[in-house]
Amino acid sequence: MPERLTETLMDLWTPLIILWITLPSCVYTAPMNQAHVLTTGSPLELSRQSEDMRILSRSKRGWVWNQMFVLEEFSGPEPILVGRLHTDLDPGSKKIKYILSGDGAGTIFQINDITGDIHAIKRLDREEKAEYTLTAQAVDFETNKPLEPPSEFIIKVQDINDNAPEFLNGPYHATVPEMSILGTSVTNVTATDADDPVYGNSAKLVYSILEGQPYFSIEPETAIIKTALPNMDREAKEEYLVVIQAKDMGGHSGGLSGTTTLTVTLTDVNDNPPKFAQSLYHFSVPEDVVLGTAIGRVKANDQDIGENAQSSYDIIDGDGTALFEITSDAQAQDGVIRLRKPLDFETKKSYTLKVEAANIHIDPRFSSRGPFKDTATVKIVVEDADEPPVFSSPTYLLEVHENAALNSVIGQVTARDPDITSSPIRFSIDRHTDLERQFNINADDGKITLATPLDRELSVWHNITIIATEIRNHSQISRVPVAIKVLDVNDNAPEFASEYEAFLCENGKPGQVIQTVSAMDKDDPKNGHFFLYSLLPEMVNNPNFTIKKNEDNSLSILAKHNGFNRQKQEVYLLPIVISDSGNPPLSSTSTLTIRVCGCSNDGVVQSCNVEAYVLPIGLSMGALIAILACIILLLVIVVLFVTLRRHKNEPLIIKDDEDVRENIIRYDDEGGGEEDTEAFDIATLQNPDGINGFLPHYQRGFLRGIPENAA
Known part of the structure; x- marks a missing residue:
């Protein structure tokens, strides 16, 4: 304790001792034309300095400045003496007054205007203000007139260790x-x-x-x-x-x-490998689980954090690598096992997988510690589920001839219950796919029969859906598409491909092709169509025409001679027999109409009617048709005009029979008996213009006899 007190006293007095020693060294001489002395120090020293200044003043007048110091944080019972102002103009008669102005004058520093002593009357803080600039001046005590110009000096606040270090930015x-x-x-x-x-x-x-x-x-x-x-x-x-x-x-x-x-x-740095929480995982999954469903999760813990703890998961071995896959969940940092392919409890009831977890971001500084990975075993048990029936084929293709008998079997579908406890199956047709109910199915054995006749020429394909339902559980159903192709039979005879009409020129040459015809058959034989053409037996020796089969399955009709005369015979009818190559073959007879026409020298048909006149050379058939169309249009316009005029005059016509009789009785005209009666035509009265716009003279006269005011 005494040692601690000694250290404290030394810390307190050391600055004061240093100040006391250094003050005399601070004195310096100002320009010699001044006559004042500024002193600082203890009262004894101030008295000695005053005497010395008097000796100096005898030779030359001048200011002598000391650097004034005052110790900060000094506090005592009395104000602390900072220094003293003195001038050699002062004879001691107390006729000089000292004035102090500037920083802190009168508030912090106070001067004795007679002696020039400057005291600090307040406790000073260097950290608040380190120095003060003041101005000293000597004036006449009575008149206050300046004896010398004012002069500035500085009072510095001397530091003591009164502030502890601070960490301004902490913590x-x-x-x-x-x-x-x-x-x-x-x-x-x-x-x-x-x-x-x-x-x-x-x-x-x-x-x-x-x-x-x-x-x-x-x-x-x-x-x-x-x-x-x-x-x-x-x-x-x-x-x-x-x-x-x-x-x-x-x-x-x-x-x-x-x-x-x-x-x-x-x-964190990646200095720890992943580690599975357990070496063996067990999962169970129903066999009817949907593909892509999560089977289970495995997790490898890593003491690292962030990306250093991220691991990728893989299936590296096992008997279920083709059926299962594992993906990494970046959020949960675990591996999710999912189903890739369907499971079948009846085929295999369990699987074993070997999974691996490996760090994604490896720090090469720690790679020597060993592989940053770990493995675990996963056993997956397949559970039995009530599965829907399974068809023997994913699709069925059936073929049936279009002449198949009703109720004949055209095909069969089969299905089974894949469960161990097999359930009987019932079959039915989805009637939305067979709206015309052309087919039936045996509910027990799946045999499909024909319900209505088929016609390949109307529809070649029929697509229906067969439904298989478990008897024990009607919610377990399966569907399968069945495509039924209708096979062709030779049930249609060939015929002309279109309505043909041939034209024969009167000046034609023997052997000239009059017309080329082709045939069509609605059937569709496997080897394509091949037609046979012939004339009727009674027309084989036809003196006018003959036929010729072409390589493209068509037929050409040729003239046997020339000199045809349309005035003698205008139209010839040529029956042709067409047979197909079916088994058995079918045939039909089509008649070709051949018209004899007048032609130009170059063989252009000009007229095919006996009464028609020969067309001017160069007038084509198209021009003739255009002229006829114009004539017909003019006739239509004339008929419409006449009809409209008749409708315009109809309100003036008397159509009521009673009204007509009244008019006849009302007029007391003398007639000629039966002759006038017979001469009267009621139809003529109803149509005053007559049927052809002509009236007999006596009828017109009769009508003129009707008064103008007749109703």
């Missing part, structure tokens, strides 16, 4: 990778001291670690913090709290100190 946070080598830089901190860094050691700081060893160290002068232990493991401890101290006075005893905290977090 601090820093990170460093785990497994870092010894001496890896973590961060640096900085403390500030408000004391004067120029004067003494009050602001000289030294750093040290109070808490956080032996993990971290700090450089005393630069405050750089480094790792003090190598290979610190984040998985063992992730966060460290370091307490740092900054001490002034160069770290010596008696100095002030400040502390802060630094939180150091170890960041």
Whole structure:
């Protein structure tokens, strides 16, 4: 305790002793044309300095300035004497008055206007203001007239160690990778001291670690913090709290100190491999599970975090590699096993897989530790499920001849229940695919029969759907498409491909082809169509025409002679027999109409009617048709015009028989008996213009006899 008190007293008095020693060295001589002296120091020294100034003033007048100092934070029972103003113009008669102005004059610093003593009347803080600039002046005590020009001087506040170091940016946070080598830089901190860094050691700081060893160290002068232990493991401890101290006075005893905290977090590196939580996993799955369904999840734990813990999963072995797949879930960091192909409990009841988890991001610094992967075994048990019937084929193709008998069997479908406890199956036709109900099916054995006649020429294909339903569980059904192709039979005789009409020129030549015809057959034989053409037996020796079969399955009709005369015979009818190559073959007779026509010298048909006149040379058939069309159009216009005029006059016609009789009776005209009666035509009255626009003279006269005012 006495030692601690001694150190405290030494710390307090050391600045004062230094100040006392250094004050005389601060005196300097101003220009010699001044006549004032500024002194500072203790009262005894001030008295001696005053006497010395008198000796100096005898030779030359002038100011002598001392640098004034005042110790900060000084507090006592009385104001502290800072210095004294004195001039050699003062004979001691107290006729001179000293005036002080400037920073803090009158509030912080006070002067005795008679003696010139300057006192600090307040406690000063260098950190608040380090120096004050004041102005001194000597004036006549009675008249206040300046005796000398004013002059400035500075009072400096001398520093003491009254401020502790501060960490303005604390507390601090820093990170460093785990497994870092010894001496890896973590961060640096900085403390500030408000004391004067120029004067003494009050602001000289030294750093040290109070808490956080032996993990971290700090450089005393630069405050750089480094790792003090190598290979610190984040998985063992992730966060460290370091307490740092900054001490002034160069770290010596008696100095002030400040502390802060630094939180150091170890960041992760990939220094740990994944590890499955268990070596064997068991999963169960129904055999009817939908493809792509998740069967189960496996997880390999990794002590690392973030991307260093990411692993990829793969199936590397086992008897179910073709049926199952595994994918990585980046969020959950596990592997999801999914179904790729359908399962069949009756075929195989369990599978074994070997799965692997491997780190994605490998740190080469730790690759020597071994493979960053792990394996586990997965056993999958297939559970039996009530499955729908299974058809023997995914699709069926049936063929039936179009002349098949009704109720004949055209094909059969089969299905079975794949479950161990097999259920009987019933078959039916989806009537939405057989709206005309052309087919039936035996519900027990799946035989498809014909219900209505078929016609290949109307429809070649029929597509229906067969339904198989379990008897024990009607919700278990399956469907299969059945395509039925109708096969052709020779049930259609050939005939002309179109309505042919041939034209024969009167001036034609023997052997000239009059017309080429072709045939068609609605049937579709496998080897294509081949037609036979012939004339009727009674027409074989036809003196006028003959036929010739062409290679393209067509027929040409030729004239046997020339000199045909349309006035003698205008039209010839030639029956032709057409037979197909079917088994048995079918045939039909088609008649070709041949018209004898007048032709030009170059063989262009001009007229085929006996009454028709010969067309002018160069007038084509198209032009003739256009002329006829114009004539017909004119006739139509004339008929419409006459009809409209008749409708316009109809309101004036008397159509009521009773009205006509009234008019006849009302007029007392004398007639000629039966002759007038017979001469009267009621139809003529109803149509005054007559049938052909002509009336007999007596009828017109009769009508003229009707008064104009007759109703």
